[in-house]
Amino acid sequence: MTARLTAVARRGGERTAPRPRWWGGVVDHLVLLKPRVMSLVVFTGAVGFALAPAPFDWLKFLAAMSAIAAGAGACGALNMWWDADIDANMARTAMRPIPRGVVPPIEALAIGVLLAIVSVAALAVKVNGLSAALLALTIAIYVPLYTMVLKRWTPLNIVIGGAAGALPPVIGWAAAANSLSVGPIAMFLITFLWTPPHFWALALCRSGDYERVGVPMLPNVVGHAATCRQIVIYSALLIPASLGPLVIPGVGLVYGATAAAADAVLLWRALALYRLRDGDESARRKAAMALFGFSILYLFVLFAAMLAEAMLRARV
Template sequence: MSIEESRPKVNESRRFGDFFALLKPRVMALAVFTAFVGLMAAPGATDPATAIVALATISAGAGAAAALNMWYDADIDAVMSRTCHRPIPSGRVIANEAVALGLLLSVLSVATLGILVNWLAAALLAFTIFFYVVVYTMWLKRSTPQNIVIGGAAGALPPVIGWAAASNQIGVESLVLFLITFLWTPPHFWALALFKVGDYGKAGIPMMPNVAGELSTRRQIFVYSLVLAPVGLLPWASGFATGVYGVVSAGLGVGFIWYAWKLLASRSDDKNPARALFAYSILYLFAIFATLLIDIVVTRAVTAMGS
């Protein structure tokens, strides 16, 4: 038997799946969607080729940040039930492969976005990757219960990047979209932390329930919901969305407050309200941005027909 025949065969499709998992595709999809809405909301027509390049590079940048996050967090991922089956702690991908993939995608995504689209969007993408990996992952996550509050800025920047890719500027409207996502992030992740509090305790991560207690966390989630609901109306209030968006956004905001109130009023040993709020928060952000996207497309189509 030859040396080649004696080597164990590698399932290439499985290897691809393992590397793809490093990119956190579900998180990437949400980032790309909000970037797409930011791109579509920007004034003026965007060349389809430019839009494709922008979204592809934002996807790659988001995946790069995720891969570097998984590389650095492999030690704590290994002790948490939610993350122990990720590619690195499970041994399917070695740490050096993950960091190499993350660095390569970081350089390629930023350079391609800068060369083919514009350097403002590229600079914002580079800052987002740096902020998520260095500021959030390497510093805040293990040092302060405000980790997700400050670190949430990275996840809130994709619509600003999308807007910049389309217009080569940062509009006030894109900052409104940033603010919605930024205020959404703490209640979303704290809801997760409430029913995974044991995991974070084992890993030594100072999430809010582990540091301030579950009651304090539930109170803070409720306060955030009271702030988030009216902020969700800002696209309508500031004039770049119609009343239809305003009505839908108001309903979604009331729903968020309702789930946060149920969580606040629940018993400490009942984790179901936290799970329900976590699930609703995902629906909320997707629905807010989807409604805005539909509103923008329909309004422009009606305007074009009338001109």
């Protein structure tokens, strides 16, 4: 190893020492928690907390966001533990910690169960019982219902399982106000309807992986054309749903204009994909990845606009 590093340095290439072994272990365990998904979950949860009709309490906010993050991490770890067999045979997931052998499955299970228990208990003790119950429901939908049953049983897996990813803003709202109303339901509907076109766009590009491991994702069951049609339908349903947060005090014209622009781009990309439903595979994959990439930005922009306008109107 020393000789290799010396040779590389002489060629003027890599000049940094290899990462310490302990650091690699830390990174592998962080990956186990799906930090990118966790960051989006915490962000939408924070927006729900901030928009709730209650005085903003920083200590309660930090406790709630920490619990939501831990709950999301629990879902990630338990998902990777259960799906280790199929992850090892899919290009997108083969480099996850368990398939690579750097985190033992039993360790992932222990981490997931511990985080699930601690997150719900902490939310119940430090915040309130309603938000804790909603977090427990989220974990229950994502792990035993979606991961262990629906994912390998029905092509509607992501539609039903998407409820778990849509609950964080509801949890955030409940944590702040200890009650629910039409506002958090409106935020829930956005993410719930957003999840299928977001994930099916990726599935169109990874259909071979899912077919190989026996996961009935929509493109493998009904074909590319029907999947593209469903993506258009859900993208169209998002248009009225995206205007739902206008019922929240402080959310108004700025958010409405932002949502309308984002809806137009998302629907345009969905229609562009639909036009290629029976066309060249390479072009269809390119359009699907473009839609997938924009869909991530779409959700962030909508929730950021809600928060920004409410703050500008001094309602938060």
